[in-house]
Amino acid sequence: MRYYPNMKTILSIVVVLVLLAGAYVLWPMLRASQTETPSPTPAVSPRVGESRTYTSTALGISFQYISRQTQDVTFAVQENGDRISVYNTQMTPEDGQFVKKFTKRTDETFKESIQRQILAGYTGDCTIELSRSNIISTAWIAEIGYPKTTNPEQPFWENAKYCNEEYAKSNGIRYFLYEDAYPDRFYYFDIGQYSIFGHDEIPWQYTIELF
Secondary structure (H helix, E strand, O other): OOOOOHHHHHHHHHHHHHHHHHHHHHHHHHHHHHOOOOOOOOOOOOOOOOEEEEEEEEOOOOEEEEOOOOOOOOEEEEEOOOOEEEEEEOOOHOOEEEEEEEOOOOOHHHHHHHHOOOOOOOOOOOOOEEEEEEEEEEEEEEEEEEOOOOOOOOOOOHHHHOOOOOOOOOEEEEEEEEEEOOOEEEEEEEOOOOOOHHHOEEEEEOOOOOO
């Protein structure tokens, strides 16, 4: 006796066939959609020798520095109040080089402002030595000097303690910078005895721009 499927069975078969056909058509589209979904971009380490620009609106200064000077030596910048540190990431920011902003009265000279803020209360034979900047033609450089020691066994900076040792000349690079265009402020740079480069092997402190 021959078996004839009923209408319910036929409809079930048709539904299954339609679903299979739909899956066949939609599957490539789903695969393409998954392929085109963007994935998170991993952080890219700076290339060796790549120069970056740091800008501080609060301090009115910008400069360039190379954050990766060799494969194993990297530098970073940290701004804290009136001070910006440029430092080896294996050290603390406090142990790095830095620039510090000082406010200045517009009715006083650069020299008078240093005397008032840096040398007030120091009774030693201190000097403020001014010279024109060889980086910014409209700027002045100042260094705090003091009498040389008469003891040959002592370092030349022995008498710095009488003229604010924190800012006076030392065996490293230290100086104040003032630009005529900005009479309400000046800056102090403490660099030490090594270089952190900006572009073209120029130390970062020589790439500065004030605004």
